[in-house]
Amino acid sequence: MKEFTLDDRLANDSVSVTITGLCDVRLMKDRRWPWLVLIPRRPDKSEVFELTPLDRILLTFETDKVASVLKTVTGATKINVGALGNIVRQLHVHVIARFEGDANWPGPVWGYGKAEPYSDEDMNSLIAKLRETLSQ
Amino acid sequence: MKEFTLDDRLANDSVSVTITGLCDVRLMKDRRWPWLVLIPRRPDKSEVFELTPLDRILLTFETDKVASVLKTVTGATKINVGALGNIVRQLHVHVIARFEGDANWPGPVWGYGKAEPYSDEDMNSLIAKLRETLSQ
DSSP states (O other), rough: OOOOOOHHHHHHHHEEEESSSEEEEEEESTTSEEEEEEEEEEEESSSSSSHHHHHHHHHHHHHHHHHHHHHHHHOOOOEEEEEOSOOOOOOOOOEEOOOOOSTTTOOOOOTOOOOOOOOHHHHHHHHHHHHHHHHH | OOOOOOHHHHHEEEEEEESSSSOOOOOOOOETHHHHEEEETTTTTOOOGSOOHHHHHHHHHHHHHHHHHHOOOOOOEEEEEEESSSSSOOOOOEEEEOOTTSSSTSSSTTTOOOOOOOOHHHHHHHHHHHHHHHHH
């Protein structure tokens, strides 16, 4: 079986939060929106429907858990979930906390402007909160 | 139990393709991209994680089936799947066929430009193909 390796662009643009049953869960290095990405640890998949039925169920429950936790931790108005992959073809699912008046609200986040880095303190604090709430 | 009614904006912007176990499946009236929307027939839901576990599994398999059929029927380069709901709060999942060089490629479709209507002939032909392939 081919080994799973994380896409270079995903690796560069995000930082690890946790590993779930199926996925690497990572935080995007962009403080404009609290933005997580789940990457199923399965090589050579681009579309959700290419996963096995069991993996699709795992991905659903892991995505829903991450989305629910992100809403709890941030108090977001709305969670946006998306699997696009037009640029990075390795299968990945975005989970983004949106707030009225945030950057490009109510439009989508993808392709909008430039990433703004977190301070180390803010990023570490957010990751700690996410890990704690994900483990509950 | 409260009755399910389709959001006015979704009803206006799309046309019915089929009804699955959980969802209304509708085609957006926008010929720039072959674009389907699944609306779970559950009242008062905005987030996928608010559905029951069984409904979440149904939504996953129905979304994956629709995505796979849309890829087969259109020959798309990539399928985009998203649940945003920043404007229309009734829970709905977008499934969009994307092609290199299409409108706003590789950016997202949401909020980009203005919808361009299909001719009646083109819309009916696409719906017929989708229904036939969905029933297989």
